[in-house]
Amino acid sequence: xxxxxxxxxxxxxxxxxxxxxxxxxxxxxxxxxxxxxxxxxxxxxxxxxxxxxxxxxxxxxxxxxxxxxxxxxxxxxxxxxxxxxxxxxxxxxxxxxxxxxxxxxxxxxxxxxxxxxxxxxxxxxxxxxxxxxxxxxxxxxxxxxxxxxxxxxxxxxxxxxxxxxxxxxxxxxxxxxxxxxxxxxxxxxxxxxxxxxxxxxxxxxxxxxxxxxxxxxxxxxxxxxxxxxxxxxxxxxxxxxxxxxxxxxxxxxxxxxxxxxxxxxxxxxxxxxxxxxxxxxxxxxxxxxxxxxxxxxxxxxxxxxxxxxxxxxxxxxxxxxxxxxxxxxxxxxxxxxxxxxxxxxxxxxxxxxxxxxxxxxxxxxxxxxxxxxxxxxxxxxxxxxxxxxxxxxxxxxxxxxxxxxxxxxxxxxxxxxxxxxxxxxxxxxxxxxxxxxxxxxxxxxxxxxxxxxxxxxxxxxxxxxxxxxxxxxxxxxxxxxxxxxxxxxxxxxxxxxxxxxxxxxxxxx
Numbered sequence: 001x002x003x004x005x006x007x008x009x010x011x012x013x014x015x016x017x018x019x020x021x022x023x024x025x026x027x028x029x030x031x032x033x034x035x036x037x038x039x040x041x042x043x044x045x046x047x048x049x050x051x052x053x054x055x056x057x058x059x060x061x062x063x064x065x066x067x068x069x070x071x072x073x074x075x076x077x078x079x080x081x082x083x084x085x086x087x088x089x090x091x092x093x094x095x096x097x098x099x100x101x102x103x104x105x106x107x108x109x110x111x112x113x114x115x116x117x118x119x120x121x122x123x124x125x126x127x128x129x130x131x132x133x134x135x136x137x138x139x140x141x142x143x144x145x146x147x148x149x150x151x152x153x154x155x156x157x158x159x160x161x162x163x164x165x166x167x168x169x170x171x172x173x174x175x176x177x178x179x180x181x182x183x184x185x186x187x188x189x190x191x192x193x194x195x196x197x198x199x200x201x202x203x204x205x206x207x208x209x210x211x212x213x214x215x216x217x218x219x220x221x222x223x224x225x226x227x228x229x230x231x232x233x234x235x236x237x238x239x240x241x242x243x244x245x246x247x248x249x250x251x252x253x254x255x256x257x258x259x260x261x262x263x264x265x266x267x268x269x270x271x272x273x274x275x276x277x278x279x280x281x282x283x284x285x286x287x288x289x290x291x292x293x294x295x296x297x298x299x300x301x302x303x304x305x306x307x308x309x310x311x312x313x314x315x316x317x318x319x320x321x322x323x324x325x326x327x328x329x330x331x332x333x334x335x336x337x338x339x340x341x342x343x344x345x346x347x348x349x350x351x352x353x354x355x356x357x358x359x360x361x362x363x364x365x366x367x368x369x370x371x372x373x374x375x376x377x378x379x380x381x382x383x384x385x386x387x388x389x390x391x392x393x394x395x396x397x398x399x400x401x402x403x404x405x406x407x408x409x410x411x412x413x414x415x416x417x418x419x420x421x422x423x424x425x426x427x428x429x430x431x432x433x434x435x436x437x438x439x440x441x442x443x444x445x446x447x448x449x450x451x452x453x454x455x456x457x458x459x460x461x462x463x464x465x466x467x468x469x470x471x472x473x474x475x476x477x478x479x480x481x482x483x484x485x486x487x488x489x490x491x492x493x494x495x496x497x498x499x500x501x502x503x504x505x506x507x508x509x
Contacts, residue, residue: 003061005497007044010062011490014041018066018483021218025471026480033108034469035070036476042066063195072428075107076468077462083397084111084119087467090459092422093439095123097142103128105448107467108437117146119405119418122437123189129403143405143418148394152185156356157362161370164203165379167229168196170290171308178384180209180360184354185390185411190346190360194379195222198290198306199264201226201233201374206448207344211355218345222261225336225339226374232339232365238259238264240333246326253328255316263305263312270303270330272315274322281328303330306481335401339365375507389413397461403453404472422458423448 021039023458027032044061076426077087086109088094104125111127115118119127119142126142133148159380160176168174175192204223225234238261247251258264268287270402275282281301283293290307299318302311342362344352354360363369363385377393392411400403403420425431430444441448454460 003059004493005501007060007062008490008493008497010044010064010230010495013065013482014065015487016482017068017488018279019480020485022476022480022483023358024074026473026476027470029471029473031108031437031469032110032466033075033106035072035107035470036469037068037472038071039065040067040069050368055121070431070433071470073470075468079464079469082465083399083464084113085109085463085464085466086111086256086399086420087132087465088422089452089458089462089463092424092451092453092458093448094121095128095249095423095448096121096123096438097128097139098123098125103448104434104438104440106433106437106439110466113145117144117148119143119145123438124287125422129405131418132404132416133418142420143420144198144403145394145397145407145417148393148407148417150389150407150411150413150415152181152183152391152411153388154183155190155360155386156354157361157363157385157387159368159370159385160372160381161383161385162381163373163375163377163379164194164196164224164226166201166226168373168379169308170196170198170306171310171497172196174309174379176305176381176384177385180354180386181388181390182353187390188349188354190344190386192362195260195262197223197263197289199225200267201228202236203374204260204265206262209346209349212347213348214345216258219261220343221337221340223265224372224374225265228376230373232372234336234373235339235364237261237335238332238399239277239335241250241313242331242333243328244331245317245328247267252318253315254318255314256330257316258312258313259302260310264332264334266332267334268332270305270313270332272301272328273331274324274326275508276324287332301328309496318366341365341369345380388397399461401460401462402453402463420453420461421450422453423450424458425449480483 003415012506018039020038025036036209041063044064045058066455089370093107097102111119129143130137162176174194175191177189180190188210192205194203194205197204202225222237227233241256241258243253243256266287268285270285270291270295272281272283281293283291285291288305292307294302294303296302299316301315303313304310305312341364344360344362346358346360370385392409393414394407395410396408397405404416405418406414407417408414426446427444430442431439432442434440449457
């Protein structure tokens with residue numbers, strides 16, 4: 001009879017422990033990443049009424065708690081507006097370290113950036129992963145976003161979408177300017193000045209960097225030719241200009257300078273004739289019908305091929321003497337080719353570089369090029385495109401399924417900064433609870449096996465989400481009812497046993 005009393009007491013104790021577990025589960029129903037506990041009971045068998053080992057004659061002596069295991073079934077996800085709130089969709093744990101370097105494992109992904117730029121959990125423990133933009137991108141360490149910047153990139157290519165009005169008067173210009181960057185991220189202005197030539201459909205162009213013109217010959221082409229439908233048909237350049245002077249003495253043309261190559265839009269011969277000793281000249285050209293000549297000084301002549309003003313070719317004369325009817329003949333060789341990209345050699349920048357070894361490519365023709373047309377409508381810029389950018393500071397971050405943290409910078413660039421690492425165990429139920437949603441490995445759990453999210457059986461990262469507690473309220477209420485009934489029944493056993501023992505004591509009366 002005494003055994004029933006102790007069996008009842010063990011039932012009271014065990015049911016009380018079960019209620020402790022249930023209470024803890026319910027109390028943590030809103031705890032992020034919480035894993036509920038489940039209690040397990042075992043019977044106590046230590047008595048045989050025959051004193052032997054007959055299986056049919058054994059009497060139990062009550063119940064004991066044989067174990068409390070952690071349930072690692074997934075919890076539901078709650079969507080948040082915080083980019084650093086992360087949930088694991090599948091197996092694995094986040095790895096965090098305390099101030100002493102001790103490692104812990106958690107499913108609670110409520111992370112944020114501390115005042116030093118480290119990604120930390122609510123306990124200020126540092127999240128572990130790869131710092132892709134750091135000096136040691138292959139080593140698992142504290143994820144730090146401190147001082148992360150987007151390095152500048154020099155402009156190497158531009159493209160322009162524009163229309164050049166075919167009705168433009170020869171000599172008039174149209175500018176297309178855009179921002180470009182050097183190797184230090186400094187801003188510069190790259191301008192293309194288009195000038196209408198005397199020829200139908202021909203436009204010359206000249207490149208400028210910060211209003212400094214590219215030197216003659218620093219453009220692979222110097223002009224565009226449009227067909228009668230306004231479609232880019234050819235690119236051209238002046239491959240050569242030769243001069244020959246004939247005078248009554250020893251005079252000659254010693255220097256020829258092409259000032260605006262784009263105005264030399266076709267092959268031609270320009271003849272200059274002296275009309276007075278050491279004075280004015282006349283000009284004739286069957287190809288460049290509006291050509292004009294101006295004497296700038298005693299030894300210098302400028303030729304304006306379209307007659308709209310400006311020096312297209314400069315001739316430097318020697319002392320002469322030059323007499324009436326002496327001639328200078330300029331022969332222009334112009335080369336045309338199918339539309340192609342244009343290399344623009346930029347003027348030198350102090351302390352930095354721009355382009356690819358100083359050359360900026362104008363993406364003029366091809367599937368990636370912006371279209372330049374020559375329709376009879378107002379000249380207009382439709383699009384300006386360039387690569388290159390200045391340095392930028394981190395503005396915001398985002399996280400993708402494989403745990404990669406990407407940064408969006410103030411210069412408009414996006415790049416990968418870090419990658420979160422997860423860990424898993426051979427036996428997760430062997431992990432030890434450390435409080436604050438943290439677990440620690442034990443001999444039973446085995447060592448942590450780290451891997452990238454989405455690989456080697458690891459779950460993927462769900463950004464802007466938190467995994468909630470896996471406590472099932474309905475199940476816990478049912479368990480609470482059964483625990484209550486078991487406790488009441490065990491108490492009744494004690495009461496009845498006490499009454500029977502009291503009745504036994506009354507026999508002697």
